[in-house]
Amino acid sequence: SQKIEQNSEALNIQEGKTATLTCNYTNYSPAYLQWYRQDPGRGPVFLLLIRENEKEKRKERLKVTFDTTLKQSLFHITASQPADSATYLCAFQSRAGNMLTFGGGTRLMVKP
């Protein structure tokens, strides 16, 4: 069956460091991969979208990579700040459908 895995354990890093979050998938061939941020009690906020034929996408301090051979996406936040503390969700979408399938999310804690 299709599976999308994110590290369920919280990632704790020091302010100013680069945070790297991982999203792995099996039995799936996504056409698009998206990353969202979710704060407690709030809806997710769209951050970045990367297509299957793209290796890397950047937006300000954010960088996403997509390796279809490894079946993995990495999400990086450089020069992290306490305000970056949140849960980050990866989501996949196939070519055919509208729907997104979400990973379980990884909670990031940036300490000052």
Place this chain on the structure above:
Amino acid sequence: GAVVSQHPSWVICKSGTSVKIECRSLDFQATTMFWYRQFPKQSLMLMATSNEGSKATYEQGVEKDKFLINHASLTLSTLTVTSAHPEDSSFYICSARISGRATYEQYFGPGTRLTVT
């Protein structure tokens, strides 16, 4: 841009009553909207896809007669939880795609916390 609102933000109701949740795209048109539910410390689970002017498509295991979805306009979708029970207590979140856009990112509402007593 791409703001989605939900109303109410939280609601408490008694078992057996029905609750309606509204999802609006404020500054764009949305042919397609989605309804999710999320339990504490879990990820989002898609309940149904709502298409303007047609019937919603429900995910496996979601009772369409219990979770009524109406997408009457390009900016409004509603979810009605009928005959609510305590096990329906959850965080309900809607999202919308911008009509006519080639990419597929979704814009989420702030969520509605439903508590059934």
